Amino acid sequence: MNNFTYTRVTDVATAIKEVSSDEAAAFIAGGTNLIDLMKENVTRPARLVDITRLPLARIDELPDGGLRLGALVTNADTAYNEQVERRYPLLSRAILAGASAQLRNMATNGGNPMQRTRCYYFYDTATPCNKREPGTGCSAIDGFNRIHAILGTSEQCIAVHPSDMCVALTALEAVVRVTGPQGERAIPFGEFHRLPGDTPHIDNNLRNGEIITAIDLPARGFPDHYAYLKVRDRTSYAFALVSVAAALDMKGGVITEARLALGGVAHKPWRNADAEAMLKGIEATRDHFEAVAFAMLRDAKGFRHNTFKITLAQRAIVRALQHAAGMGNKA
Ligand SMILES: Cc1cc2nc3c(=O)[nH]c(=O)nc-3n(C[C@H](O)[C@H](O)[C@H](O)COP(=O)(O)OP(=O)(O)OC[C@H]3O[C@@H](n4cnc5c(N)ncnc54)[C@H](O)[C@@H]3O)c2cc1C
Numbered sequence: 041m042n043n044f045t046y047t048r049v050t051d052v053a054t055a056i057k058e059v060s061s062d063e064a065a066a067f068i069a070g071g072t073n074l075i076d077l078m079k080e081n082v083t084r085p086a087r088l089v090d091i092t093r094l095p096l097a098r099i100d101e102l103p104d105g106g107l108r109l110g111a112l113v114t115n116a117d118t119a120y121n122e123q124v125e126r127r128y129p130l131l132s133r134a135i136l137a138g139a140s141a142q143l144r145n146m147a148t149n150g151g152n153p154m155q156r157t158r159c160y161y162f163y164d165t166a167t168p169c170n171k172r173e174p175g176t177g178c179s180a181i182d183g184f185n186r187i188h189a190i191l192g193t194s195e196q197c198i199a200v201h202p203s204d205m206c207v208a209l210t211a212l213e214a215v216v217r218v219t220g221p222q223g224e225r226a227i228p229f230g231e232f233h234r235l236p237g238d239t240p241h242i243d244n245n246l247r248n249g250e251i252i253t254a255i256d257l258p259a260r261g262f263p264d265h266y267a268y269l270k271v272r273d274r275t276s277y278a279f280a281l282v283s284v285a286a287a288l289d290m291k292g293g294v295i296t297e298a299r300l301a302l303g304g305v306a307h308k309p310w311r312n313a314d315a316e317a318m319l320k321g322i323e324a325t326r327d328h329f330e331a332v333a334f335a336m337l338r339d340a341k342g343f344r345h346n347t348f349k350i351t352l353a354q355r356a357i358v359r360a361l362q363h364a365a366g367m368g369n370k371a
């Protein structure tokens with residue numbers, strides 16, 4: 041592990057100044073991902089700017105009926121917040137499906153979307169990896185790629201984003217609020233993460249020096265018809281092979297609004313507008329859900345060890361939609 045200096049900041053303006061003025065500086069919040077990356081020599085910041093004392097640890101109601109989740113509220117406090125549990129149970133379920141109780145007590149809402157892929161080669165500095173060292177090649181494409189992407193891949197990288205929370209935030213159409221040297225801006229959650237393309241080393245659209253201050257949830261939370269289904273190798277403390285966030289509004293057995301997002305299949309949480317549109321105005325039946333699942337995975341392409349994910353995702357979508365529609369126990 042490289043030597044680094046450590047600074048603790050107490051206001052957002054200073055935090056931005058510290059990081060934007062030094063290329064080798066990085067924010068640290070809960071440290072649950074960054075410290076691992078530093079120990080493995082994947083990331084070598086020369087300066088850590090500790091943001092845990094910033095006044096961003098609140099959950100507040102918004103005038104439009106939504107909810108603002110401060111960037112420094114822990115994942116645990118968010119999942120167990122009374123308003124989140126009651127109005128956005130999909131988010132609560134997704135967070136609690138991730139990591140472990142101890143990690144969720146440290147991990148923050150700002151750090152979760154920023155966590156990096158769990159591709160084995162990304163962590164193994166003895167192997168080529170375009171995300172870690174651009175231009176060196178991708179060890180996963182012809183290597184062991186069981187956990188890798190089946191949608192939105194490029195010839196440069198087939199990694200997936202590992203978050204559970206972000207899959208629910210994508211389905212809920214949350215908005216990421218950021219502040220940087222140029223001021224404040226809002227990024228729709230679906231536009232926050234990027235596909236790998238020719239720049240797999242860039243995970244998201246945050247600009248240099250920008251800090252996530254909050255994540256806003258719109259008023260509509262789908263509390264009556266939702267499911268978060270996570271399929272993984274162990275039932276706890278494991279990342280998703282495939283996960284599904286499903287949220288429906290229904291009237292008399294007919295679906296009036298639908299959201300569907302997949303985790304574990306792409307470099308970002310995956311939505312498909314055409315597949316979602318197929319759900320609107322239909323009755324909840326297994327046949328309909330199977331057609332939607334097929335459409336959602338129509339463009340999927342498996343690699344040597346992960347083709348099973350295509351069928352797995354289709355089945356998981358059907359099951360999550362059935363649960364959301366009340367055709368079975370909640371996932
Ligand atoms: C063993 C293990 C298992 C896990 N399992 C799961 C799982 O199943 N599902 C899941 O979703 N996650 C899982 N995680 C990941 C965990 O959720 C993340 O590590 C955590 O959410 C990151 O938050 P943090 O506050 O600790 O971020 P840090 O580690 O402090 O920072 C991570 C990155 O975010 C940046 N950052 C932090 N806060 C901000 C901010 N406000 N603005 C801009 N940049 C910021 C940092 O500079 C750094 O680059 C697991 C982690 C571990 C170690």
Ligand code: SF4
Nearest residue numbers: 159169170178197198
């Ligand atoms: S999939 Fe991406 S992260 Fe993994 S080795 Fe290839 S370039 Fe690196």
